[in-house]
Amino acid sequence: MNAPSDVSARLDRVETQLGELLAVTRGLADQQAAARRTRDELLADAMPVLTGLSDAAVQRFADLEARGVPDLGRAGLRVAERVAQGTSVEDVDALADSVVAILDTVRALTQPEVLALAQEAGHVIEEADEAAPAGVVGLVRASRDVNVQKGLGILVAVLRHVGRASRVLDKKAQAVHRDGPSAGPPTRRTAPPLQVGARPARPTPPQAAPPAAFAEVGDPRFDRQGFLVDPQGWTEALAEAIAHDLHLNPYTEAHRAVVAAARADWQDRGQSPNVRRLSAVTALEVQDLYALFPKAPGRTVARIAGIPKPAGCI
Amino acid sequence: MHPSVAQTPGAQAHVAEDRHIALICAKGGLDECYPALILANAARASGIEASIFFTFFGLDVITESKVDHLHVNLAGNPSSPVPTVVAGLPGMERLASTLMLQRMKQLDLPSAREMITMLSGAGCKLYACELAMKMFGLTETDLLPEVDGVLTAEDFYEVTVGAQIVFT
Numbered sequence: 008m009n010a011p012s013d014v015s016a017r018l019d020r021v022e023t024q025l026g027e028l029l030a031v032t033r034g035l036a037d038q039q040a041a042a043r044r045t046r047d048e049l050l051a052d053a054m055p056v057l058t059g060l061s062d063a064a065v066q067r068f069a070d071l072e073a074r075g076v077p078d079l080g081r082a083g084l085r086v087a088e089r090v091a092q093g094t095s096v097e098d099v100d101a102l103a104d105s106v107v108a109i110l111d112t113v114r115a116l117t118q119p120e121v122l123a124l125a126q127e128a129g130h131v132i133e134e135a136d137e138a139a140p141a142g143v144v145g146l147v148r149a150s151r152d153v154n155v156q157k158g159l160g161i162l163v164a165v166l167r168h169v170g171r172a173s174r175v176l177d178k179k180a181q182a183v184h185r186d187g188p189s190a191g192p193p194t195r196r197t198a199p200p201l202q203v204g205a206r207p208a209r210p211t212p213p214q215a216a217p218p219a220a221f222a223e224v225g226d227p228r229f230d231r232q233g234f235l236v237d238p239q240g241w242t243e244a245l246a247e248a249i250a251h252d253l254h255l256n257p258y259t260e261a262h263r264a265v266v267a268a269a270r271a272d273w274q275d276r277g278q279s280p281n282v283r284r285l286s287a288v289t290a291l292e293v294q295d296l297y298a299l300f301p302k303a304p305g306r307t308v309a310r311i312a313g314i315p316k317p318a319g320c321i
Numbered sequence: 322m323h324p325s326v327a328q329t330p331g332a333q334a335h336v337a338e339d340r341h342i343a344l345i346c347a348k349g350g351l352d353e354c355y356p357a358l359i360l361a362n363a364a365r366a367s368g369i370e371a372s373i374f375f376t377f378f379g380l381d382v383i384t385e386s387k388v389d390h391l392h393v394n395l396a397g398n399p400s401s402p403v404p405t406v407v408a409g410l411p412g413m414e415r416l417a418s419t420l421m422l423q424r425m426k427q428l429d430l431p432s433a434r435e436m437i438t439m440l441s442g443a444g445c446k447l448y449a450c451e452l453a454m455k456m457f458g459l460t461e462t463d464l465l466p467e468v469d470g471v472l473t474a475e476d477f478y479e480v481t482v483g484a485q486i487v488f489t
Contacts, residue, residue, distance in 0.1 A: 167462055168462060171462060171466075174466075175466055281366065282366055282439070282443070283431065283439060286439075292442055293438070293439050293442030293443050294441075294442035294443070294444070297365075297442065297443055297444055302368035303365075303366055303367055303368035304366075305366050306366070306367070306368075320359050320362075320363055321359065321362065321430060321431060
């Protein structure tokens with residue numbers, strides 16, 4: 008049975024706890040109120056600024072609209088659409104390959120001097136109806152003017168450059184047509200080659216393991232310089248063996264064709280063909296012969312073909 | 322040529338690997354320019370590296386507008402079959418040049434232009450002298466496309482390190 012003192016003690020405790028709960032609740036409510044006040048104040052302060060910003064943005068857009076910039080943007084989008092329809096991925100790739108050349112060209116064309124000249128030319132063409140027609144006599148008279156002489160000099164220089172570039176392109180196109188994309192005539196190198204002690208790279212055949220030498224030193228079939236003593240003792244197999252011994256790997260059909268042509272020419276004319284004659288009978292360019300048989304093609308072909316060493320200076 | 326190298330059938334029985342001949346062509350006469358061209362071609366045909374440095378009147382051999390019009394003049398040449406007083410008469414230079422060209426054609430010798438093309442194809446380097454180009458008012462566009470560059474004399478020494486230099 009609880010004594011009344013217990014009950015009152017308990018009631019006191021409950022009262023205390025209720026009081027604490029009330030205090031906590033009151034504190035929370037105060038915090039909420041304070042937070043709301045802060046938010047309101049913030050809004051009140053920020054509102055004019057936000058209003059001002061949105062007004063400025065609207066004004067700006069209205070200006071642009073008046074000046075036609077959005078219309079331009081829409082027209083630009085239409086152009087972009089048309090470009091996307093008309094070009095393919097390959098076109099863009101090709102463009103990427105030439106982008107440096109294109110940028111160089113654009114840079115050259117937009118130099119101030121070039122632009123000034125182009126503008127002058129443009130003005131003159133604009134006023135073309137004011138220019139008097141000139142016959143032959145007029146031309147002669149005009150060529151006495153120093154400005155006309157300078158202009159003629161510029162035109163001649165342009166013609167020379169364009170003609171020269173065109174001839175180089177023609178030669179390249181002929182070489183590609185005849186020999187495939189890898190061949191081509193020698194092109195000018197514009198920078199002076201200042202590599203001290205450097206040697207130009209020679210085309211080296213792939214380094215396959217060379218077969219064991221097929222003949223010993225002093226083999227009576229060959230003379231001191233490695234040429235076959237008796238040309239009648241030549242066979243295709245011997246030719247291939249000599250070629251491998253000379254590190255010509257792989258010994259391809261192209262090599263065989265040149266060797267056969269050399270041997271045939273020797274049989275016709277009684278003298279071994281030199282590089283120039285080989286170029287004539289095989290219709291290969293000199294650089295192709297040097298590519299097939301590096302280092303002394305005339306001699307190398309003669310050794311493989313089992314014919315005497317070519318004589319003569321050319 | 323080392324005998325053991327020559328006797329081995331499989332040897333590149335030509336020359337040492339790093340031999341390099343650098344020729345200087347300083348004259349533009351039809352007879353005077355050929356030694357450099359022929360020596361360079363023979364070097365390449367023997368597997369020897371070659372370069373030619375064209376200077377002063379040798380520039381005519383690599384100038385587009387002059388290479389097909391090289392002349393020979395026998396005046397003042399003690400080896401000339403024609404006495405100087407006759408060789409110097411008007412028209413004699415053209416006559417001598419025509420005769421020499423005919424003889425070259427009979428022997429099937431290549432023209433100077435063809436020699437330059439062959440040399441370039443054979444890997445011979447062809448250089449023009451910068452000073453001579455200035456003296457004659459030439460630019461790179463006036464030269465044949467086979468020319469590899471315009472060098473000063475110092476540049477020439479740099480690219481011919483270790484080479485035998487031959488003045489013709």
